[in-house]
Amino acid sequence: MINVTKTFFPPLNEYQAQLQRIWKNEWLTNNGELYQELSAKLKEYLGVNHIIPMTNGTFPLHIALNAFANQGEVITTPFSYVATTASIVWEKCTPVFVDIHPQYLTIDETKIEAAITDKTTAILATHVYGNPCAVEEIEAIAQKHNLKAIYDAAHCFGVNYKGKSIFNYGDVSTCSFHATKLFHTGEGGAVFCQNKDIYHQLFYRHNFGHKGRLEYHGLGTNAKMSELQAAMGLSVLPYMKHIITERERVCDYYDAHLDFSQLNKLKLREHTDWNYSYYPVIFKTEAQLLEVKTRLESQNIYPRRYFYPSLEALPYVKSNTCPVARDIAQRVLCLPLYVGLENEKVIEICTFINA
């Protein structure tokens, strides 16, 4: 069986060596040695200013919105994973959907200003498949209207834009370290920000609001990353070059063997060093997509309709019409992409798609 993705497992003995450190320390969570080491190594690897590793990639969204969106209207994209919209609603904010660019698939920055009202507090946009949003334009709009720019950068581990980490754009960026993502800690994630004050706001919220043992800065929750998660992260991190190179190989094979008279590819934004996180293809019609998907599934190959449906169609939001996102969501399919997917298999998949 070939799935859309396959979790990268580091050598077991290397994970065990990390676990041994935990047993020796007899320390499982709360700012442990491995957590500190992972934070420092990620900071260096990514070239970011501030990082707070967390227990998954959804808590960072909740916490950023809790800190900065004040239960107001949040301008967001309908073309993302459900966590993006769900976090907005969970934090008692109102999602206001702005349609996407038909080729970059990120929020259409030219349509943001028309959606701003006196209730708008933040913009939460997703760098889709690791493809950066129009960050300069979005940040100019955010500054002009005194809004926070928050990016769901769940797909963006290792992505650089104009020579620096994409996590260094906006007020806050979030990433997921889930098992299906490029870099993982099993479950896990992180929040990134540019200044000390924002860091403090986010940090205390992820640790019950604690100010020392007996005092509190304010309301908080528990989103701390444990030593067990950090052990996995420290075991996976040395393989990032291998992981990205392998995925590049698979993407190059798709590029060389797919029939692009029938399909469109994602258009990467200029000045992007991409991470090969997904291989989406856009069919001409939904019927064509469904036909190819059925054909692949009959061969035990399971691509994924990602993202589908478009999020403004969720039952718990007030729908705005986003015709581009709705249309793309019906026609986009992510093809299998992971370390160790053999060239012959990729050619086989292309043959079934091109047929």
Ligand SMILES: *Cc1c(COP(=O)(O)O)cnc(C)c1O
């Ligand atoms: C994976 C993902 C998330 C959620 O991350 P978790 O670590 O699974 O909580 C949020 N947003 C997007 C765009 C994602 O792909």
